[in-house]
Amino acid sequence: MxxxxxxxxxxxxxxxxxxxxxxxxxxxxxxxxxxxxxxxxxxxxxxxxxxxxxxxxxxxxxxxxxxxxxxxxxxxxxxxxxxxxxxxxxxxxxxxxxxxxxxxxxxxxxxxxxxxxxxxxxxxxxxxxxxxxxxxxxxxxxxxxxxxxxxxxxxxxxxxxxxxxxxxDVSTTTAHVRWLGQVHNVSERPELASARVVVSGGRSLGSAEKFQVVLAPLAEKLDAALGATRAAVDAGFAPNDIQVGQTGTVVAPELYIAVGISGAVQHTAGMKDSKVIVAINHDADAAIFQVSDYYLVADLFETVPALTEALG
Amino acid sequence: MKILVAVKRVVDYNVKVRLKPDGSDVDIAGAKMGINPFDENAIEEALRLKERGHVSEVVAVTLGMAACQDVLRHALAMGADRAILVETDVLLQPLGIARLLKAVVEREQPDLIILGKQAIDDDAGQTGQMLAALLGVGQGTFISAVDVHEGEVHVTREVDGGTETLALRLPAVVTADLRLNEPRYVKLPNLMMAKKKPIQTYQAVDFGIDASPHLKQLTVANPPTRKPGIKLDSVQELVEKLRTEKKVIG
CATH class of the missing domain: 3.40.50.620 (HUPs)
Structure with a gap:
């Protein structure tokens, strides 16, 4: 027992x-x-x-x-x-x-x-x-x-x-499978699943380059892990292993910052247990605002750099 | 090489599922049904392997009520060669499904079995691994790529922090992640043609397999909700709130 x-x-x-x-x-x-x-x-x-x-x-x-x-x-x-x-x-x-x-x-x-x-x-x-x-x-x-x-x-x-x-001890090992190799996504950011702060981006970021240019400085300042929605992953803006959601990683950090994320159930199921949620979206009706503590209806390309700056 | 693809009929992913008033179960009566999205990736990959000349036949299988034929028709319209329905009214759960699929595998003798990594209704994500265990073969879960080699497949798996590549000796079981491919659209003429393709029906009881549920659903409920957010007007206000009120930043 x-x-x-x-x-x-x-x-x-x-x-x-x-x-x-x-x-x-x-x-x-x-x-x-x-x-x-x-x-x-x-x-x-x-x-x-x-x-x-x-x-x-x-x-x-x-x-x-x-x-x-x-x-x-x-x-x-x-x-x-x-x-x-x-x-x-x-x-x-x-x-x-x-x-x-x-x-x-x-x-x-x-x-x-x-x-x-x-x-x-x-x-x-x-x-x-x-x-x-x-x-x-x-x-x-x-x-x-x-x-x-x-x-x-x-x-x-x-x-x-x-x-x-x-x-x-190990008695016998499988003859059906051989391990060939692995690729680690190199990241200087903390591990997504256990990070104290997570900064996530959605499809509104527009490209893989902007995803990094806009979000990475904020993540760095907050020592945060980077996350992404499935839409952003499917669009090729971010690697699959940083997908937050029901079919990705479920996170519950102290602070979750959702940038350009509409708030599909698939995504919110993976982050709504976070202690404090901040959402930045230009769409005043974005569903993400319903699960956030604070939100800004604003252009993310101006607001995120301003937030990074304001954190000093 | 022959591929068996297992598919599941689920509530369409766009439907907001509601609860029955007594909270005993979800209310899906009349809801739009469709093929589980990950299973569409599974079929697509089987078809691509066939188009690359590795595969002679793609067989789709599902289990459940007669109505489940519609997802088999979808698989056939995408390009599967034939389909199998294992008919039962019993509530099926992953272990029971894996047991019944094992019986189908023993009849069909496929070299590769592809399933979606999870169904979007029960979100269990177990059937592929369970089937591999019952068959005593190797498993490649959450795959984003597959290549055929002599007597084996090489698969790339999506794991935490990156990817892993495995060689699986055939026969083997793999489960599809969304990144495996972009499933083709089903055109209307194909849907019409699919009606002429054969669906073979077995009665699950004839397999003599215990597929009864081990899990009993007691109640369903909406998850705990958060209070709607407070709209702020400036970045300065946000920083102030996070720093002094919530104390989550230094």
Whole structure:
């Protein structure tokens, strides 16, 4: 009887989403175990062991896991999952890829993108692009779910906490998939999912060049991550991995600045839990104003540089 | 090479879905229905692979009521060669769908199975990964590119912070992201011609597979709303509010 969390890391440190998953896991009032799988994971396992509320860390260390594949991680979770009543991960590209595979291997349903844990088998999760929240109950003995990281606070680090670390080996690895390579979008900006401030742009920016010229100085001044709407991504103004919305990344920063964004549900579903929302749009009827704290009906090409300037 | 594309009939993405007065479920009676947008990307990619000479046949499949034929007609009008309807009145959820699709895959023996990365109604995003698990094959999720090689496909996946490229030995399951392609428009003559293409119907019960739901929807509600915003007149006023009232900037 315990909760097993699939940790997410970048090869050096845990992603903030994992700290938030630890908070979500406390709802069951069961011991929380964290699976850290990768190559040279000793430091990451120790980091996980120091999180308040973690009872055990399962460390898997193998060169073949340097670029983890869903097939291999799912097998590890199934092998590690024997006594667990809950298997949980954050609803990130990594978690979304692995957990449905785990659920199917274990012959249970899965809950995606849970925003509230109501009871041990009852959850609230968004449907229809976040325009509706459904309360759903599972009949399975074993619960497999991903949680929306921004809906849960990050668990704190407790220097006194040093949960035991147990090693698990890799038995076999998949013969079906080979990792070929990766491309990291180079950005000096903070990571979108965990940034304190996010500056996002919509299609009104007009071009990829203007997207950067107008928004980057403001983002830099605020040490903010850059985000974009799906329309801006589809128009080629911004890379897909900075898309904020139901089908992109869901964010909840302290401050969200929406520039030239109309406010489609698809987008607002991904940012409306931000603490303070500011919108700048020339259209006085823009739907984004309905979810913002403050808004300016103004030309963004004049207003954003003026705002950047005014921040000193 | 043969490709199976799984598609889903969903409420059209332009429709604002409402709640039933008792809050038990969404009210979609009479709502305009259509093919799930990500599934359109899946069909489009299968057709492009066929047009590049890699593929001999594209088969579309869906599961559900007889009315689901309309999304198969859409797939056929786009250019799929034939279609399969697995008919059932049972409420289908991803695990049940994956189990039924596995039975279709065993009959059809496709080399590549393409699905949309998620459906825009339940937003679960699970079926492709579940199907890959049940088939014991490799998966490529959220793909923005696919290339055919000897006995395998190379896929580019959209991941946090960039992209990842994988080689998947065939047979394999991939799920389409919006960036994979721009689906073609369906022209009226094609829609007419699609009516002549065959749709094969199976009854789900004949598969002898348990596809019953594991999840019970208790209630639905509108998400918490924010108070409408305050209109400000100047950048200076905005900076002042953020600095002194909300204290979110230094």
């Amino acid at each position: 315990s909760v097993l969390i699939l940790a997410e890391h970048d090869g050096h440190t845990l992603k903030q989403a994992t700290y938030r998953a630890v908070t979500a896991a406390q709802h069951w009032q069961l011991p929380v175990h964290v699976l850290v799988a990768g190559h040279t994971t000793a430091a990451i396992a120790q980091e996980a062991a120091a999180i308040q509320g973690v009872a055990q860390v399962i460390q898997v260390d193998a060169a073949v896991l340097a670029h983890p594949l869903a097939e291999d991680i799912a097998d590890l979770l199934v092998r590690a999952g024997g006594d667990h009543t809950v298997i949980l991960a954050a609803h990130t590209a990594f978690g979304k890829n692995v957990l449905p595979r785990v659920a199917a291997l274990l012959d249970v349903a899965m809950l995606s993108d849970v925003v509230t844990i109501v009871g041990p088998k009852t959850y609230v999760r968004p449907i229809y692009a976040g325009s509706i929240y459904a309360t759903v109950e599972s009949i399975d003995a074993l619960q497999v779910l991903t949680i929306r990281a921004s809906s849960f606070a990050a668990a704190s680090v407790s220097p006194g906490n040093a949960a035991p670390i147990v090693m698990m």
